Amino acid sequence: MTGSEVLKTRAGAFRHEHLDTVQSTNSELMQRARNGDPGALWLTASRQLSGRGRRGRGWMSERGNLYASLLLIDPAVQSQTGSLPLVAANAVERAIAASLPGLTRITSIKWPNDVLIEGRKVSGILLEAERLADGRLVVVIGIGVNVSICPDSAPYPVARLSDYAAGADASMLFARLFETMSEELAIWDKGAGVSHTVERWRRAAHGIGERITVNLPNAQVRGRFSGIDDDGMLRLETDEGTRMFAAGDVFFDN
Numbered sequence: 108m109t110g111s112e113v114l115k116t117r118a119g120a121f122r123h124e125h126l127d128t129v130q131s132t133n134s135e136l137m138q139r140a141r142n143g144d145p146g147a148l149w150l151t152a153s154r155q156l157s158g159r160g161r162r163g164r165g166w167m168s169e170r171g172n173l174y175a176s177l178l179l180i181d182p183a184v185q186s187q188t189g190s191l192p193l194v195a196a197n198a199v200e201r202a203i204a205a206s207l208p209g210l211t212r213i214t215s216i217k218w219p220n221d222v223l224i225e226g227r228k229v230s231g232i233l234l235e236a237e238r239l240a241d242g243r244l245v246v247v248i249g250i251g252v253n254v255s256i257c258p259d260s261a262p263y264p265v266a267r268l269s270d271y272a273a274g275a276d277a278s279m280l281f282a283r284l285f286e287t288m289s290e291e292l293a294i295w296d297k298g299a300g301v302s303h304t305v306e307r308w309r310r311a312a313h314g315i316g317e318r319i320t321v322n323l324p325n326a327q328v329r330g331r332f333s334g335i336d337d338d339g340m341l342r343l344e345t346d347e348g349t350r351m352f353a354a355g356d357v358f359f360d361n
C-alpha cells in the first residue's frame with residue numbers, strides 16, 4: 108500500500124456535517140461530545156452567531172468565510188496534546204497555500220497557529236479541551252479563515268483569500284483542509300511523530316530571528332524570536348536571558 112493510499116484511508120475515517128447557522132461550531136461539537144458523539148467529526152457552518160476567538164475575543168462570523176471545527180476524542184495521551192495547535196496550523200497553512208496556485212511561499216504561520224498571507228492574518232485557530240465524565244479527553248480544533256470578507260477592526264493586519272485567488276470559496280477550501288488535516292494528524296501519529304510536526308511547522312514559520320513582543324494576560328515581554336523547541340514552545344531571547352512560552356499573543360516590532 109502506498110503512503111497516499113494510507114492517508115486516503117485515514118481521511119475517510121472522518122465524518123462531515125454542514126449547518127447553515129450555528130452559535131459556534133466549537134461549542135456545538137463540545138456539546139455533541141458531552142451527548143455521546145464518538146468523535147472524528149468535522150462541523151462546518153455558513154455563519155456563526157457567537158463565533159469565538161482566542162482569549163475570550165469574538166470572531167467575526169458572517170457568511171462568506173470558512174468556519175470549521177474538528178472533534179477529536181482521546182487524540183493522544185494528555186502529555187502529547189500540547190503539539191496539536193502546530194498540527195492544525197500546518198494543515199491550515201497547506202490548505203490555504205494549495206488554494207493559491209502560482210503564488211508560492213506567500214503563506215506562513217505566526218506562533219502558535221495564526222496563518223498569514225504576506226504577513227497578514229488570514230486564519231485563526233481556537234483549540235478547546237475538556238474531560239468527559241468517563242475520563243476521556245475531548246479536543247475541538249476550531250478554524251476560521253477569511254475567504255471573502257475581513258473583519259473591519261482588528262489589532263493586527265488582516266488578509267482575505269479572495270484577494271489572491273479569484274473565485275475562492277469556503278467549501279473548496281474545506282475540501283482541501285479535510286485532506287491536509289488528515290495527513291498532518293497521520294504524520295503527528297498521536298504524538299509519536301511530533302518531531303516531524305515541529306519540523307514542518309518550522310519550515311512555514313513567520314519571523315524567526317525578528318524582534319517581537321509577547322503579550323501575556325498581565326505582562327508584555329520583548330525580545331528576539333529564536334524559534335520553537337521540540338514541544339512547540341516559543342523561545343524568546345531577552346536582555347535577561349532565554350525565556351520559553353507555552354501561550355501568548357505575538358506581535359512583530361516593526
Ligand code: BTN
Pocket residue numbers: 130131132133134155157158159160161162164166173174175176221230231232233249250251252
Ligand atoms: C483566533 O482568535 O485567532 C481564533 C479564531 C477561531 C475562530 C474559529 S471559527 C470556527 C470555530 N468556532 C468558533 O467559535 N471559533 C472557531
